Amino acid sequence: GAVVSQHPSRVICKSGTSVKIECRSLDFQATTMFWYRQFPKQSLMLMATSNEGSKATYEQGVEKDKFLINHASLTLSTLTVTSAHPEDSSFYICSAVTSGSGDTQYFGPGTRLTVL
Amino acid sequence: DAKTTQPPSMDCAEGRAANLPCNHSTISGNEYVYWYRQIHSQGPQYIIHGLKNNETNEMASLIITEDRKSSTLILPHATLRDTAVYYCIVRVGGGNQGGKLIFGQGTELSVKP
Numbered sequence: 001g002a003v004v005s006q007h008p009s010r011v012i013c014k015s016g017t018s019v020k021i022e023c024r025s026l027d028f029q030a031t032t033m034f035w036y037r038q039f040p041k042q043s044l045m046l047m048a049t050s051n052e053g054s055k056a057t058y059e060q061g062v063e064k065d066k067f068l069i070n071h072a073s074l075t076l077s078t079l080t081v082t083s084a085h086p087e088d089s090s091f092y093i094c095s096a097v098t099s100g101s102g103d104t105q106y107f108g109p110g111t112r113l114t115v116l
Numbered sequence: 117d118a119k120t121t122q123p124p125s126m127d128c129a130e131g132r133a134a135n136l137p138c139n140h141s142t143i144s145g146n147e148y149v150y151w152y153r154q155i156h157s158q159g160p161q162y163i164i165h166g167l168k169n170n171e172t173n174e175m176a177s178l179i180i181t182e183d184r185k186s187s188t189l190i191l192p193h194a195t196l197r198d199t200a201v202y203y204c205i206v207r208v209g210g211g212n213q214g215g216k217l218i219f220g221q222g223t224e225l226s227v228k229p
Contacts, residue, residue, distance in 0.1 A: 004159075034216060043203075044160070044219040093159045095217075104150075105217055107159035 003027050004096050006108035013084055014116055021079045021111045023094030029074035030096035034105065035067075038091040050077045084115045120204045125224045128198075134191040136223050138204030141185040146208055149180060150217065151189045153200040153225075160203065160219075163189065194227045201225070 003026040013019050023033055031052050036044040048069050049057045056069035068080040077096075081088055091112055095105040121139040128134040140149065148167050152160040164171055164178045166187075171178045177190040191198055203222040207215040 002162075006159075036219075043221050044154075046216055046218065049216055091157070095159075103215070104162055104165065106162055107152075110157070110159045112157075 002098055002104075002106040004094065004106050004108040006092075006094060006111050008111060009109065010112045010114075012114045012116065015085055016083055018080055018082045019084055019113060021081075021092055021094075021113075023077045023079070023096070023108055025075045025096040025098075025106075028096070028098045030077075030098065031074065032097045033071060033077040034095045034097075035069060035077075035079050036093045036095070038093060038110075044093060047079075081113065084113070086115045089113055089115045120206060120220055122202075122204055122220065122223045124221060125226070127226050127228055128191075128194045130196060130227055130229050131193055134194040134198065134225060134227070136189040136191075136202050136204075136225065137186065138189070139186045140204070140206045143184050143206050144208075147206045148208070149178065149184075149187050150205045150207065151176070151178065152203045152205065152217075153198075154203070154222070155197075155200045161200075163202075194225075196227050196229065199225060199227045 005024045007022045033050045035047045037047050038044045046059050047062045050069050050071040052071045052074050058064045071077040091110050093110040095107045097103050148165050150165040151163040154160045164176050166178045180187045201222040201224050205217050
């Protein structure tokens with residue numbers, strides 16, 4: 001149980017284009033999902049908290065107009081990187097909270113974004 | 117949320133117990149201790165969490181000191197597949213929305229044959 005998937009696992013795009021990453025909770029409903037970013041040799045950095053049916057809460061320094069988050073259902077949240085640039089190349093990871101297990105966060109496998 | 121301090125790296129022989137320490141001297145009474153690990157290029161994997169009692173599951177044991185200022189994650193029989201970065205995180209628990217996790221640098225555990 002408590003499986004979180006992400007799609008795609010890898011994406012390469014040209015500078016200036018937009019990329020959408022999906023995060024799904026496969027066997028549970030998640031009222032809250034989180035989005036993280038990880039650069040090489042660094043730890044995970046929280047980008048935003050996504051609650052189903054409401055606007056996401058962004059961490060300080062994260063541009064909400066660049067990283068669009070939608071959490072339209074209890075099993076799906078999406079992160080769209082708009083007008084991507086090479087400095088947005090990173091490992092993007094989502095997590096989802098299961099209320100049935102003491103609100104433990106379970107993580108997806110991550111999406112490797114490369115912007116050329 | 118309280119901050120944690122972990123050694124940057126540790127080695128462990130295959131088959132032996134791996135004991136990973138974590139200091140969280142400013143932990144509050146309502147903060148839980150969570151442990152996750154991240155194998156290279158994968159998402160973090162939940163291991164275990166606790167409030168004040170020692171906890172054990174199929175993956176590991178968590179020993180929390182009586183004053184809750186430190187804890188130790190124990191992998192009883194480390195294998196090569198346990199090589200990963202281990203993160204100790206404290207956060208407020210409870211409720212059904214979950215508190216955010218703030219990741220530090222973790223401990224890079226290398227299990228050697």
